[in-house]
Amino acid sequence: MADSAFESRIEQALEDETLRRNFASALGAFAARRRSVFPDGRALERLRTQAAAIRDRALARLPELLEELESRLTANGIRVHWAETAAVGCRLVLEILEAHGVRRVVKGKSMVSEEMHLNAFLARHGIETVETDLGEFIIQLAGETPAHIIVPAVHKNRAQIARLFQEKIAGAPYTEEVTELNAIARRTLRERFREAGAGLSGVNFAVAETGTLCLVENEGNGRMCTGVPPLHIAVMGIEKVIERLEDLPPLLRLLTGSATGQRVTTYVNLISGPRRNADPDGPREVHLVLLDNGRSAVYADPELRATLRCIRCGCCLNHCPVYARIGGHAYGTTYPGPIGKVLTPQLLGIDRAGELPFASTLCGACEEVCPVRIPLAHLLRRLRAEAVRSPASRGDRRGSGRPDRLERLAWWAWGQAVQRPSIYRAILAGGRWLGGLLPPVGPLERWMRTHAEPRFSRRNLRRILRRQGIPDA
């Protein structure tokens, strides 16, 4: 029985076999590719330490770097706007578009724009936004949100995409050939690129020293969005700034290696201004919207600030046993997986998203692969503690972190038992002989539906140790 919307989404996801198959095969492949692109473990650890230090120092100097970035960008001819909330960010983008009379926009992949719900906002104001990253294009056709930070349509297989294209794209035949599906997308989107009045994009890194926006991609849609229309608007979280151009190579290496197991992406765009006078092409105007939306509050706590080191590679998702089974949509938030569980309660408030940090086994796989060494498991524990203390978790709400009556009773009984050696030994002996006969009732029934039954050893640890000559403490 699901007791919250989150839990019912989890149950739904777990029962969707296609979804689980789609995720399992993709994530396994990503993990394997990452291992092969970083064959030297020690070199990888050195690189992670270096990248963590680069991000740490950039964050420590964040207010100064943002000012430096702004002044360099302005000198380069890029107009900078500041938004404290997603709503203000959306308005800013709309105002720029309206000032240019733009009705049609092409858009490259941007998680910040997802966080702002920018497409829906622009649609309400009569502006059509077309996602051009193939994965984003697919989920936009399906009316869904990204299921993964890097591969947004990872939850769909080719048959599902084939049906979607046939239904939603005029004249598209049903085909499961990936090359043909790509060709359909190319044909459809080429026209959009030509006609669009503006291009929207995200930013992977912004270099303060040179006033440069760095955009990493494989498809070329980022180049199209930032190069074909006469107007380019980029949106970025305020934490994405780095100090110098020389910080870029190690970060890029880790970003692409951790994300998709690539040595480098097909394209790395370094945008330092609009088209200059003698240039034959390029946008006439480039704007950057810097979005806070809760980040400065995260920044206030020196421990939680490590969350802002994130470079959005999605590697923690790929290695998370929970994410691999429930997928991205079950979380019900823009950022899923381990980083989402840590970031979202901080952005939305522990009272609104306090359940998320509990959807974890605390296995620490995320922390082990994180390219910028965010202590994810530690932060999950810290946020759990905060969720339990939060006034919103009063009342025995499951998943809120506050134990219900049965759980409290169980812990009390355990406490009694471990304080009395005779009772404790009797329970262990009972487990040895009767543990295999656990009846599937009550909470056990629910647990046993998804877990293999534990097998209890007939020999207990104390006896094994005694036989090896190690005395009881």
Added chain:
Amino acid sequence: MPEPRARERILARLRAAPREIPPRPEAEARPPAAPGPETAAALEAALTAMRAEVHRLPGGRWAAELRERLAGRGLSELLYFPGSPWAVELEEAWTPAAQDSPRLVAWEGAVEDFRGRLFSAAAGITAAAAAAADPGVLLLRPGPEEPRLLSLVPPVHVVLVPAERIYPTFEDALADGSFAPPLAANLVLVSGPSKTADIELTLAFGVHGPRELLVFILA
């Protein structure tokens, strides 16, 4: 209208937080490496692994050789920018025109007047300002001498790479004049043809940018 004081408020909140500024991280001490003969081979290997096609051209009569290598590939035309420094050599090599090699077509004016023609072009030729063998990237530096869309919109991109500008690593390439401030409005690192794996992680080429990248290293 958004609050004019948003900037000040955001910066004030950031400044109010307790901060300790760590020293800049030391990159691994490594002597900067310059281009050498072995870097071209390493670049060729890396680009080939990314499904680019790599050729070598002799320094002297590269344009004539290029024309020969492009002949018989079924390319109907090759779009070039007349303002580029090597345009004259290209034009000379393509005179007189011949049946089997692609027709040489000049980009005309600003993109606003040329967009329709550009989107129907079969192939485009540009040059790389520099390259790095590790991780195998070409540095494009569009500007007054090279439109940025010439290397993006046509389905085949032919790119010339001067061998003496191939650096061992991206870190080394940052020493190239292309990265001296102020930076060009648009710099692009390119490692191969446009690709995606968004459908079942199946690799497919040419989803938005060029389907083929033909690299010619000029000795």
